[in-house]
Amino acid sequence: MTVFLCLVFFLSGASALLFESIWFQLAGITFGNSVWAAALILSSFMAGLALGNALAAFLGKKIQYPLRFYAVLEATIAISGFSLVLIFPHITKIFVPFFQLFLSDPWILNALRAISAVILMLIPATAMGATLPVLVKALHKESPNFGKILGILYGWNTLGATAGVLAGEILFVPWLGLKGTACFAAALNILSGGMVYCLHLQKKLRYEPEKESGNKKQENSISFLALRFCIAGFICGFILLALEVIWFRFIGLFSQARSWDFSVMLSVVLAGISIGGLAASWLFSIKQDAQKLLPFILFSNAIFVVVLYASFSTVVGIFILYPFKVSVAFFSLFLMFPVSFCSGMAFTMLGKALYSEIQAETKATGLLTLANTLGAALGSLCAGLWLIPNLGVEKSFFLLSLFYGILGLLLCQKKDFSLKQIPASTTLATMACLIFLFSLVLFPWGIMENHYLHYPIHRFLEKGEKKIASREGITETIQYLQKDILGSPYYHRLVTNDYMMSGTDLKSKRYTKLFSYLPVALHPDPKNALLICFGCGSTAKAMTDTLAFEHIDMVDISQDIVELSHILYPKGHPAKDSRVQMHIEDGRFFLLSATKKYDLITAEPPPPKCHGIVNLYTKEYFKLIYNCLQEGGMVTYWLPVFLLEVEESKSILKAFHEVFPNASLWTGAGFQWMMLGIKEPQQKASYQNFQKQWDDPHVGEELKALGFGKPEDMLSLFIADGKRLQEWIQNSQPLEDNYPRRLTSEQPKEDNSLHEYLEFMNPRLSWEAFKKSPQNIYPKNLESYFLARETLTEILEKEKKPVALFHRAKKNPSLKNSLLWVFNSDFYAQKILSESIPIKEANSQEIWNHLLAQAALENDYARANKILELAEKNAIAHYGKEIYYQFRIYFAFLEKDIPKAKNLAQKYVSLCTEQDKAEESMDIYWNWVCRALEGSG
Numbered sequence: 001m002t003v004f005l006c007l008v009f010f011l012s013g014a015s016a017l018l019f020e021s022i023w024f025q026l027a028g029i030t031f032g033n034s035v036w037a038a039a040l041i042l043s044s045f046m047a048g049l050a051l052g053n054a055l056a057a058f059l060g061k062k063i064q065y066p067l068r069f070y071a072v073l074e075a076t077i078a079i080s081g082f083s084l085v086l087i088f089p090h091i092t093k094i095f096v097p098f099f100q101l102f103l104s105d106p107w108i109l110n111a112l113r114a115i116s117a118v119i120l121m122l123i124p125a126t127a128m129g130a131t132l133p134v135l136v137k138a139l140h141k142e143s144p145n146f147g148k149i150l151g152i153l154y155g156w157n158t159l160g161a162t163a164g165v166l167a168g169e170i171l172f173v174p175w176l177g178l179k180g181t182a183c184f185a186a187a188l189n190i191l192s193g194g195m196v197y198c199l200h201l202q203k204k205l206r207y208e209p210e211k212e213s214g215n216k217k218q219e220n221s222i223s224f225l226a227l228r229f230c231i232a233g234f235i236c237g238f239i240l241l242a243l244e245v246i247w248f249r250f251i252g253l254f255s256q257a258r259s260w261d262f263s264v265m266l267s268v269v270l271a272g273i274s275i276g277g278l279a280a281s282w283l284f285s286i287k288q289d290a291q292k293l294l295p296f297i298l299f300s301n302a303i304f305v306v307v308l309y310a311s312f313s314t315v316v317g318i319f320i321l322y323p324f325k326v327s328v329a330f331f332s333l334f335l336m337f338p339v340s341f342c343s344g345m346a347f348t349m350l351g352k353a354l355y356s357e358i359q360a361e362t363k364a365t366g367l368l369t370l371a372n373t374l375g376a377a378l379g380s381l382c383a384g385l386w387l388i389p390n391l392g393v394e395k396s397f398f399l400l401s402l403f404y405g406i407l408g409l410l411l412c413q414k415k416d417f418s419l420k421q422i423p424a425s426t427t428l429a430t431m432a433c434l435i436f437l438f439s440l441v442l443f444p445w446g447i448m449e450n451h452y453l454h455y456p457i458h459r460f461l462e463k464g465e466k467k468i469a470s471r472e473g474i475t476e477t478i479q480y481l482q483k484d485i486l487g488s489p490y491y492h493r494l495v496t497n498d499y500m501m502s503g504t505d506l507k508s509k510r511y512t513k514l515f516s517y518l519p520v521a522l523h524p525d526p527k528n529a530l531l532i533c534f535g536c537g538s539t540a541k542a543m544t545d546t547l548a549f550e551h552i553d554m555v556d557i558s559q560d561i562v563e564l565s566h567i568l569y570p571k572g573h574p575a576k577d578s579r580v581q582m583h584i585e586d587g588r589f590f591l592l593s594a595t596k597k598y599d600l601i602t603a604e605p606p607p608p609k610c611h612g613i614v615n616l617y618t619k620e621y622f623k624l625i626y627n628c629l630q631e632g633g634m635v636t637y638w639l640p641v642f643l644l645e646v647e648e649s650k651s652i653l654k655a656f657h658e659v660f661p662n663a664s665l666w667t668g669a670g671f672q673w674m675m676l677g678i679k680e681p682q683q684k685a686s687y688q689n690f691q692k693q694w695d696d697p698h699v700g701e702e703l704k705a706l707g708f709g710k711p712e713d714m715l716s717l718f719i720a721d722g723k724r725l726q727e728w729i730q731n732s733q734p735l736e737d738n739y740p741r742r743l744t745s746e747q748p749k750e751d752n753s754l755h756e757y758l759e760f761m762n763p764r765l766s767w768e769a770f771k772k773s774p775q776n777i778y779p780k781n782l783e784s785y786f787l788a789r790e791t792l793t794e795i796l797e798k799e800k801k802p803v804a805l806f807h808r809a810k811k812n813p814s815l816k817n818s819l820l821w822v823f824n825s826d827f828y829a830q831k832i833l834s835e836s837i838p839i840k841e842a843n844s845q846e847i848w849n850h851l852l853a854q855a856a857l858e859n860d861y862a863r864a865n866k867i868l869e870l871a872e873k874n875a876i877a878h879y880g881k882e883i884y885y886q887f888r889i890y891f892a893f894l895e896k897d898i899p900k901a902k903n904l905a906q907k908y909v910s911l912c913t914e915q916d917k918a919e920e921s922m923d924i925y926w927n928w929v930c931r932a933l934e935g936s937g
Helices: 002-031 035-062 066-090 092-101 106-140 146-203 216-220 224-251 259-286 290-310 312-319 324-358 361-410 414-418 424-441 447-452 454-458 506-522 538-545 559-567 587-593 619-627 646-659 697-705 711-715 722-729 750-760 763-771 783-796 802-811 813-822 827-832 845-857 861-873 881-894 898-911 915-933
Strands: 465-472 477-485 488-496 499-503 528-532 551-556 580-584 598-603 629-640 663-669 672-678 718-721
Touching: 002 035, 002 066, 002 106, 002 146, 002 587, 035 106, 035 361, 066 092, 066 106, 066 146, 092 106, 092 587, 106 146, 106 361, 146 259, 146 324, 146 361, 224 259, 224 290, 224 324, 224 361, 259 290, 259 324, 290 312, 290 324, 290 361, 290 424, 312 324, 312 447, 324 361, 361 424, 361 447, 361 465, 447 454, 454 477, 465 559, 477 559, 488 559, 488 827, 499 506, 506 538, 506 598, 506 629, 506 663, 506 672, 506 697, 506 711, 528 538, 528 587, 538 551, 538 697, 551 559, 551 587, 559 580, 587 619, 619 629, 619 646, 619 672, 629 646, 646 663, 646 672, 646 722, 646 750, 663 722, 663 783, 697 827, 711 783, 711 813, 718 722, 718 763, 722 763, 763 783, 783 802, 783 813, 802 813, 802 881, 813 827, 813 845, 827 845, 845 861, 861 881, 881 898, 881 915, 898 915
Parallel strands: 528 551, 528 598, 551 580, 598 629
Antiparallel strands: 465 477, 477 488, 488 499, 629 672, 663 672, 663 718
């Protein structure tokens, strides 16, 4: 019977985690994914579990047929759980009108969210919470060893939960979608309940209802010692769930927070708890009073929290370069498994201690799970909303380790120290306590700031950049990088957790500001605009620089992102514009509850493969955007194809196109694509209206700095629309809320994907499509501008052969503004250098680089060669030796100084160790220069 019930409870655990993950995802879609919303949804679910625990604790004694009752619970979970999945997409019609009344009052809004979530999840969560106490009652009649049966049932149920997490991520959600997975989960519950009901019919286990004592107060009271164990269960739940939140944030510094990463981390925690419960069960099978080891277990956890945090860099150093699926698994196993294992043992031991005191198996299990669940709910809330933003990860680890140690001390039995022969458990606890105290004394203060926070920025950090600010916020860990030129800020880059999220460098500014500039040029009269996701504020700045807008709503989920962005805008912060209203809210929830209509909605959310972001790229989400647009309104949306497989990009495009039949695709900067959708009927645009932005002194200057010297430069970014776009995506499935795993966690196969993207971006094909496009408002031929785009893409993507790129850009008048980019300079850098700087005063690589770019732009090739010559004398090398001499020879040809060019070629060959190869390479280059510049030699 024990083996049979363990199998049943394994299936039940798998179903519970499948349901839980689906409910949380759907609840996030309905109530938002803001920190408060997510925390309240989790707490609501925990409240349901706690109610089930409480009902089992105080009413479980009346259950005469626990196996039959358990079967009813499983059926209840199956029916109510699956019904909830079907109901979620439709409940917005009920709740949204109430939410709209309180959008400006977050306290009432969050209260409404919590109440709504509790109502929705109350029945299935309550049934789930009652399953363990009821099954313990059934098995206890056959095996009176309470600690053994509690540990084995708890262990197998949690092991099933582990399997459910991984199976859902790897198999069921990708294959079946959310509804299909929920159906499978319900089938597991029906199977579990049916198996147990068959066992009930066979065994006919019956408990006589306990006789009433007549004293209700005494009957429902518990002793001080029992209360102490319940409090200990509460604290253990609090610490472990708080640690789980902190662990996930901490490991996020070394992993890009994909859905796979979170599934693996959660499965490691559950696996540790499971194996810990099974280990405790085994201990109780050989030692009935194994609960005496509880102080030792708690002290061990206190030690693990400190030691594993302090030594985590060791495992990072070994596995950081492994594939992400491997590295995140080892990170999780190292950091989280030991503590989770001990937590599983501690739960079982606390249960046995509590049972020894009250001698009622159902009540003991119910009270323990009630206390543990309530502690867990509070722990997750406290860690996310208070510990991390106020204390940070490092101090939180110290505090939670201290809590474990104090709890271990409180659970030590004084009588054990007074015996002539001190028990082995007491000796172990004493030794562990001393090690714990020693670990606190040697706690590695400062390792977070001085070491761990360097990992996420290390692979992004470029020469000359420095970290200027960091914050462990509520939703993410934020770090800002800054590059200076002559002590003045040149650009900034924003790193959140382990991802370079945004920046104000040239390439980033070019495509993010295009999200505003292009629709403003195409729309005849834009008045109201909505920006979703603030980032570094480049799009926001482009919108506030546009005087046509009368009102601008800006939405971001992170208060910390918005606050820290003041570093970028010491003057003229976009959010301070009088037309702007800032909302700290989930973008999807804002659209769901919005009452306004907009002429422009633009969004640059985090990459679609980041955890919890996929629902900002689905068909249902784009439908929300459509509903919030005025007739003729436009939406621009980021599509980072370099992060996606081709089929994944097509899936997003298909979802967008099905909502916006009038959709077009543009390239902002290389593989940073932009989708543009128009709500019919499209208002007729004119070239005269399009070029207005270039007449604005401030906006026009910014457009030129971004490489848009003329309106033609912007129009030539068009890739496809209409028939060509439909043909490209016609065989793809749209990304939908029900099928989120149409985006995988895999990295794209770069060579294959980029090759297909380049083919689709073919400038000639794009030009042919543009001629038939409704976006073609230019009266003249733009073919030359389109053909220049290929060179521009190679420059922005920093392709090799910079001399050839410079030559191609120099020959094409439409690329004049991009000549600086070949040398990694731009107009922003030139503006900083606008005050005359004698060459001899410039003593760093970056200055030489910008001065070289300036000379080349001004066609002062003698000066350019002089700069390169002085750079060589000062041992300042930006390029490799070969490219350095290629540029010098090229500039000498442009000076028409062929003898100088020949001397430079000979000097290069003489400096090379393999002179034969160098001479052959130089001959090829020389011939190319002669042909390219029609020189002689």
